[in-house]
Amino acid sequence: LQVWGSPDSLHRLPVHPLWQSPLTIPGGTRQSPINIQWRDSVYDPFLKPLKISYDPTTCLHIWNNGYSFLVEFDDSADRSIIVGGPLENQYRLKQFHFHWGAINEWGSEHTVDSKFYPAELHLVHWNAVVYPTFEEAVMEGNGLAVIGVFLKVNSLSHHEGLQTLVDALPAVKHKFDVFDPSCLIPSCPDYWTYAGSLTTPPLTESVTWIIKKKPIEVDENQLEAFRMLLFTSDGEEEKRMVDNFRPLQPLMNRTVRSSFQ
Numbered sequence: 661l662q663v664w665g666s667p668d669s670l671h672r673l674p675v676h677p678l679w680q681s682p683l684t685i686p687g688g689t690r691q692s693p694i695n696i697q698w699r700d701s702v703y704d705p706f707l708k709p710l711k712i713s714y715d716p717t718t719c720l721h722i723w724n725n726g727y728s729f730l731v732e733f734d735d736s737a738d739r740s741i742i743v744g745g746p747l748e749n750q751y752r753l754k755q756f757h758f759h760w761g762a763i764n765e766w767g768s769e770h771t772v773d774s775k776f777y778p779a780e781l782h783l784v785h786w787n788a789v790v791y792p793t794f795e796e797a798v799m800e801g802n803g804l805a806v807i808g809v810f811l812k813v814n815s816l817s818h819h820e821g822l823q824t825l826v827d828a829l830p831a832v833k834h835k836f837d838v839f840d841p842s843c844l845i846p847s848c849p850d851y852w853t854y855a856g857s858l859t860t861p862p863l864t865e866s867v868t869w870i871i872k873k874k875p876i877e878v879d880e881n882q883l884e885a886f887r888m889l890l891f892t893s894d895g896e897e898e899k900r901m902v903d904n905f906r907p908l909q910p911l912m913n914r915t916v917r918s919s920f921q
């Protein structure tokens with residue numbers, strides 16, 4: 661158990677079975693997630709705005725992979741891509757998924773000034789300009805780019821776009837016709853960026869992280885719908901899918917840059 665917060669608060673963060681074994685990469689120097697200390701981030705005026713162009717018809721299906729639920733996209737051509745920001749090439753959208761907690765006190769993977777959000781969205785893209793397959797890109801330092809978006813609970817803000825996903829959750833093996841994930845990304849262009857890794861096995865140090873400064877707002881019922889999912893499959897003793905976030909990793913010799921002053 662990680663003790664979080666001041667001793668008197670004695671918040672005890674759960675360590676999910678996925679992370680009970682000390683899953684560390686021997687010699688890892690750029691692991692994720694990390695705490696983003698706002699005042700230590702360095703404004704980089706040469707960072708470009710991130711350009712996002714997704715084709716909603718590339719959306720394939722939503723499913724539960726035992727770690728999260730994810731929506732996968734047809735990445736056989738450059739139809740849903742991001743370019744600009746800290747990226748040297750354009751990257752193709754492969755999938756997006758979420759991480760969340762059992763309660764609203766925690767759930768995100770990254771923290772900002774040591775504050776957790778109740779959930780975090782990851783939009784995963786790969787460098788198809790340089791690498792012939794996604795599998796190869798997963799192993800290379802500039803192979804992946806993941807956009808992180810924090811979710812914040814505001815009982816007055818029902819998120820229309822998220823509701824489309826929430827409606828599909830009960831039958832998670834659900835065919836999707838079209839879904840445009842840009843509706844889940846805040847319009848505010850501000851982001852932090854740093855060199856990191858996958859936060860699940862294989863934990864490869866292949867991710868350029870782009871963490872949006874502004875969260876999206878969702879309502880309590882929408883987050884509760886995430887917590888109804890299961891880690892387990894039919895016939896197994898039910899285990900609710902919650903707290904599927906990796907513990908914070910050391911910053912080591914890295915600087916987090918910001919696109920804003």
Ligand SMILES: CCN[C@H]1CN(CCOCC)S(=O)(=O)c2sc(S(N)(=O)=O)cc21
Nearest residue numbers: 727782784795798806857858859860862
């Ligand atoms: C449960 C496995 N999660 C992996 C699956 N992929 C990598 C492995 O691919 C095998 C060829 S991935 O690149 O889609 C990816 S991104 C993230 S995260 N949380 O860091 O945004 C985790 C994962």
Ligand SMILES: [Zn+2]
Nearest residue numbers: 757759782859
């Ligand atoms: Zn993730």
